[in-house]
Amino acid sequence: MLIIGERINGMFNDIKRAIQERDPAPVQEWARRQEQAGARALDINVGPAVEDKVGAMKWLVEVVQEVSDLTLCLDTTNIKAIEEGLKLCKKPAIINSTSADREKIEKLFPLAVEYGASLIGLTMNKNGIPKDADTRLALAMELVAAADEFGLPMEDLYIDPLILPANVAQDHAPEVLKTLYQVKLLANPAPKTVLGISNVSQNCQDRSLLNRTFLAMAMACGLDAAIVDACDEELMATAAAAEVLRNRTVYCDSFVKVFKSQ
Template identity: 40%
Template sequence: MLIVGELINSSRKSIQPALESRDEQFIRQLARRQVHAGASYVDVNAGTFVDAEPEILSWLVEVVQGETGAPCSIDSSNPRAIEAALAVHRGRAMVNSVTLEDSRYEGIVPLVVRYGCKIVGLCMDGSGIPATAAERVRAARTLVERLTADGVPSGDIYLDPLVQPLATGTGNGVVVLETIGLVTREMGLQCICGLSNVSYGLPARKLINRAFLVLAMGAGLGAAIVDPLDRQLMALIRASEALLDRDPSCRAFLAAFRRGELEP
């Protein structure tokens, strides 16, 4: 399971002031704790800083990589900010995200090709987020065709089935599970998604997120943007990997057990 640590995001209340004051120690610590907990990518997002986004995003990449050496997930829809971040990034970054109909496609994809990044593609079309799994898969196919034609290897593409709140539509969980199944089995491609949207507007959000992650893994999810400091969530990932026969000899599960990571 590829884990992207989601905590360095300017829309979180504790992060915004740390970014404003360029609090390097705070960011270093948050990056280190996420990687230590099992994140293989560290997401960086400075989206609430409209004008300063390019500068802050590249600063984040330097601080996070200086501390952990881990690759970053460059979380932005602004081509200028993505370019600034990739210019200072070492190793293979992941760019999150691009959509087919987006006018920003032309600005983002050439950067992805030039820097050899992994890329997150959203399963949406010109009219928004399709209601059914079949329509999301159709949108995904068109996006993948265009990306591969433009020089992105299909193995570097992660498709995001687009998680929406259960609170605003009780079918919003099922449609994601179905989309993941179709993308991974029929298209043979990888899916990535965030979890926290699904529980928006409900109490006991972590419980919903955890249950959803297990269901999504069962459906074929191979990458997730999550809070790696949620110990119970990470323990569930280890257990699910073993149960889904994605953990040879249960080694990762047992290693996590020996490190005491499976205790609540």
């Protein structure tokens, strides 16, 4: 189970300010804290407010790599920013993300192949996020076909079936779970799956409870990676337990500790 820490994101005020002032301290502090908490990759998102997205991405990649060797997950819709970020990454990164729109596919799949990066493919297109599992799967299939077409190894493709907040679109969660399970049947070897977990609880009460419960449910459906609040200890313990219970790792008495340290 790949835990991707969500915290280095310009949506958060401390990171937004750090980017504006080019102050590495808060960014590096979150890199360290998330790594210590058990994240094995770090999402890097410049946020919506920054104008120079390319410059901000390059700066973030550099300052994070000064303190962490973790895989970086470059999270922006700006393709130029992704490419400039990829050039600076010391190890293969994860591109977050492409939609299932043809013009995006044609740019981002070759980019992933060129830089040996993994690629997150969202099951959405210009029509938005589908309501049901079948439409999500149809879009996932287009992404799987694109991996074949452009020569991206299937295990480097992460399908994100996109979860919406429980207080807005409650009916989506079961469809997402169904999609997660069925994505694995689209190809052999199968693509991987990923979710931005915290989205399920946007503007809800008891966010941590919703997040970790949904994470466990998604893991039961085969989820391979999750962008999460890695500093949420209960969520990380839940992930550790789910990893044992779905038989992906051998049980031992220190299973929580081991999950966070490996």
